[in-house]
Amino acid sequence: MRRTTKTITLRQIAKMAHTSKSTVSRVLTKHPSVSPKTRARINQVIQKQGFRPNLFAQGLAGGRTGLVAVLTSEINSGFYAEVIKGIDQVAGQHEGHLLSSFAHGTKDYIDLWKNLAAGGRVDGVILIAPPLDIFSERVRPDDIPIVLCSSRPQGLAQGWERVDSVTVDNHKGINELMRHLVDQKHKRFTHIAGPHDIYDAVERFRAFNQFIADHPGLEGEAIQTNMTMEGGRTAVLDYLKRGERKTDAFVACNDFAALGILEALKESCIDVPQSVAVTGCDDDPSSAILGLTSLRMPMIDLGREAGRLLFDRLGRRDEQPLARHSLLELALRIRATSQSKTGPTATLP
Amino acid sequence: MRRTTKTITLRQIAKMAHTSKSTVSRVLTKHPSVSPKTRARINQVIQKQGFRPNLFAQGLAGGRTGLVAVLTSEINSGFYAEVIKGIDQVAGQHEGHLLSSFAHGTKDYIDLWKNLAAGGRVDGVILIAPPLDIFSERVRPDDIPIVLCSSRPQGLAQGWERVDSVTVDNHKGINELMRHLVDQKHKRFTHIAGPHDIYDAVERFRAFNQFIADHPGLEGEAIQTNMTMEGGRTAVLDYLKRGERKTDAFVACNDFAALGILEALKESCIDVPQSVAVTGCDDDPSSAILGLTSLRMPMIDLGREAGRLLFDRLGRRDEQPLARHSLLELALRIRATSQSKTGPTATLP
DNA sequence: CTGAAAGCGCTTACAG
DNA sequence: CTGAAAGCGCTTACAG
Numbered sequence: 249m250r251r252t253t254k255t256i257t258l259r260q261i262a263k264m265a266h267t268s269k270s271t272v273s274r275v276l277t278k279h280p281s282v283s284p285k286t287r288a289r290i291n292q293v294i295q296k297q298g299f300r301p302n303l304f305a306q307g308l309a310g311g312r313t314g315l316v317a318v319l320t321s322e323i324n325s326g327f328y329a330e331v332i333k334g335i336d337q338v339a340g341q342h343e344g345h346l347l348s349s350f351a352h353g354t355k356d357y358i359d360l361w362k363n364l365a366a367g368g369r370v371d372g373v374i375l376i377a378p379p380l381d382i383f384s385e386r387v388r389p390d391d392i393p394i395v396l397c398s399s400r401p402q403g404l405a406q407g408w409e410r411v412d413s414v415t416v417d418n419h420k421g422i423n424e425l426m427r428h429l430v431d432q433k434h435k436r437f438t439h440i441a442g443p444h445d446i447y448d449a450v451e452r453f454r455a456f457n458q459f460i461a462d463h464p465g466l467e468g469e470a471i472q473t474n475m476t477m478e479g480g481r482t483a484v485l486d487y488l489k490r491g492e493r494k495t496d497a498f499v500a501c502n503d504f505a506a507l508g509i510l511e512a513l514k515e516s517c518i519d520v521p522q523s524v525a526v527t528g529c530d531d532d533p534s535s536a537i538l539g540l541t542s543l544r545m546p547m548i549d550l551g552r553e554a555g556r557l558l559f560d561r562l563g564r565r566d567e568q569p570l571a572r573h574s575l576l577e578l579a580l581r582i583r584a585t586s587q588s589k590t591g592p593t594a595t596l597p
Numbered sequence: 598m599r600r601t602t603k604t605i606t607l608r609q610i611a612k613m614a615h616t617s618k619s620t621v622s623r624v625l626t627k628h629p630s631v632s633p634k635t636r637a638r639i640n641q642v643i644q645k646q647g648f649r650p651n652l653f654a655q656g657l658a659g660g661r662t663g664l665v666a667v668l669t670s671e672i673n674s675g676f677y678a679e680v681i682k683g684i685d686q687v688a689g690q691h692e693g694h695l696l697s698s699f700a701h702g703t704k705d706y707i708d709l710w711k712n713l714a715a716g717g718r719v720d721g722v723i724l725i726a727p728p729l730d731i732f733s734e735r736v737r738p739d740d741i742p743i744v745l746c747s748s749r750p751q752g753l754a755q756g757w758e759r760v761d762s763v764t765v766d767n768h769k770g771i772n773e774l775m776r777h778l779v780d781q782k783h784k785r786f787t788h789i790a791g792p793h794d795i796y797d798a799v800e801r802f803r804a805f806n807q808f809i810a811d812h813p814g815l816e817g818e819a820i821q822t823n824m825t826m827e828g829g830r831t832a833v834l835d836y837l838k839r840g841e842r843k844t845d846a847f848v849a850c851n852d853f854a855a856l857g858i859l860e861a862l863k864e865s866c867i868d869v870p871q872s873v874a875v876t877g878c879d880d881d882p883s884s885a886i887l888g889l890t891s892l893r894m895p896m897i898d899l900g901r902e903a904g905r906l907l908f909d910r911l912g913r914r915d916e917q918p919l920a921r922h923s924l925l926e927l928a929l930r931i932r933a934t935s936q937s938k939t940g941p942t943a944t945l946p
Numbered sequence: 947c948t949g950a951a952a953g954c955g956c957t958t959a960c961a962g
Numbered sequence: 963c964t965g966a967a968a969g970c971g972c973t974t975a976c977a978g
Contacts, residue, residue: 304656305971534883654955
């Protein structure tokens with residue numbers, strides 16, 4: 249069953265360049281101790297033959313493979329496409345490739361991760377918005393570099409001392425958003441929160457509560473759902489059914505949920521923003537068109553930064569810095585769903 | 598620089614199970630000639646030790662690697678996230694993993710493809726909506742299985758005789774869509790077409806022209822843009838500036854372009870669908886919310902089918918069938934942007 | 947700066 | 963059904 253591959257090998261390159269395998273390998277790995285002359289000669293042959301070293305042989309022999317595992321959940325795969333694109337851009341600069349998988353749940357997430365990371369398959373791992381359970385004691389990070397994207401180690405998280413992370417500043421973002429709503433004279437807020445095991449959802453929930461606590465005179469409550477349109481819709485439909493209807497603004501933990509909220513309100517003939525304001529988070533492309541006020545999530549930058557952190561670590565031979573953390577900004581995008589006629593912005597042209 | 602990996606190896610498993618490496622390997626590769634007893638014993642040790650064979654060693658030794666290269670363009674990365682998810686689902690069933698990359702252009706696309714496919718890196722390749730130039734004479738398919746997703750070999754395409762493909766039935770879809778518009782009493786159509794090197798865009802353009810040609814009394818014209826919102830917007834803005842404005846309906850080649858069209862019309866204070874109808878294609882999640890009439894693209898099924906075709910081929914030892922082609926359906930989603938008051942559907946409740 | 951040699955962890959004929 | 967052996971194509975000490 250040997251592949252009928254007439255693929256050219258390093259050995260043949262060596263012969264054609266009248267040198268040894270070792271030297272060709274040194275050229276490949278960019279080892280400095282090769283004379284410019286031989287290096288040029290070898291490179292020429294490599295070029296001419298279109299030789300590409302076998303990734304598996306390289307990996308097995310202990311060299312860099314340039315393979316980076318990227319994990320995300322099925323739920324937000326579409327959402328995180330931009331993040332993965334950002335990672336891929338950086339990987340491309342380092343001649344790396346992404347091994348990507350989508351998990352179906354916590355157990356699956358960890359299984360996939362371990363499966364990809366085990367046995368020296370990849371040089372590094374990027375975990376996108378992993379379930380927070382992975383920071384429990386039972387799960388240990390690998391001995392290869394890991395970067396967390398849209399997540400940070402929770403609690404003690406022993407063993408995660410050298411795991412880098414990149415997140416957005418949810419607290420600052422939610423603060424700005426809430427201040428904007430308060431400017432519009434809103435006082436009673438309902439947070440449509442996301443699951444308790446997703447970093448961004450938890451942080452946004454916390455930031456919301458913090459803001460309410462810090463501002464006497466404001467009222468706040470929260471309803472938990474998943475981060476889907478249907479989740480937002482039924483949450484609000486149930487809320488309305490309870491007949492209280494005393495909120496000034498629905499603050500959704502993401503745009504999909506906000507879209508569901510808008511739909512529920514439309515079905516219930518409640519006018520937005522006249523009767524109630526609605527805000528989302530992430531700034532999905534459709535939000536601009538729908539006029540949904542949101543916080544812009546810098547997807548591609550999240551990916552790029554995660555890639556940078558990983559490849560930087562891979563580039564260091566020995567000294568491995570302690571965990572580094574990058575904090576990116578959310579940008580407030582004020583649109584129709586949060587503009588109240590009585591608010592100050594209404595006086596602008 | 599040898600990795601400080603205390604990873605367990607097949608050799609150790611063999612020892613612990615009191616057998617040889619060969620036999621353990623046979624269990625791993627699911628070779629039939631292993632007695633149930635030994636198989637069970639070995640599997641037990643593998644389980645207990647959490648042993649995972651080294652992918653690189655497997656690949657180098659000539660076995661299956663389970664690695665599938667998936668290529669797409671940066672442009673539609675977000676769009677094709679669902680497709681990739683579908684492929685991943687099938688790959689997961691076969692214990693495979695996806696090596697994915699996003700290309701920046703035709704040259705880059707081919708480079709990446711060749712780079713991934715070269716040297717027995719992967720078991721197979723899935724090309725998502727590749728630029729049609731790859732079917733030119735200069736580019737030759739690999740000796741490993743390839744599946745085209747949302748594309749088919751064009752022209753003679755020598756060497757592509759065993760390349761499977763999966764596409765949607767653009768002709769049938771566009772036909773249904775056009776018939777619906779004609780039902781609404783529309784007569785003059787403007788197609789906002791996509792680039793000439795993307796299969797779906799070309800097919801939709803052809804289907805549009807075909808329909809016009811087949812129906813005397815109808816008028817049709819086409820404007821080419823890229824498939825972005827901005828492209829659709831400027832195309833229509835320019836169109837309006839020319840001052841002719843005699844079209845009844847804008848038929849966009851995809852939803853993004855349609856959203857741009859809607860925006861341009863809004864800016865120009867032209868009412869949709871009163872003054873002009875607008876339709877998209879693909880049925881992006883936002884289309885339902887925006888009330889955009891569209892053709893639903895079965896993204897995840899495209900991915901699943903591509904995965905099935907590939908893994909089926911990988912599963913066959915010798916007999917390799919000639920090119921197979923799967924045709925999936927587009928489903929018409931009639932919404933507000935194409936409903937005219939004078940049309941028959943307006944009489945429905 | 948260069949080469950010969952060992953070895954990475956598997957798979958697969960080959961011989962029992 | 964099982965084992966010993968060769969080999970996949972690289973990298974990296976080791977010795978010049």
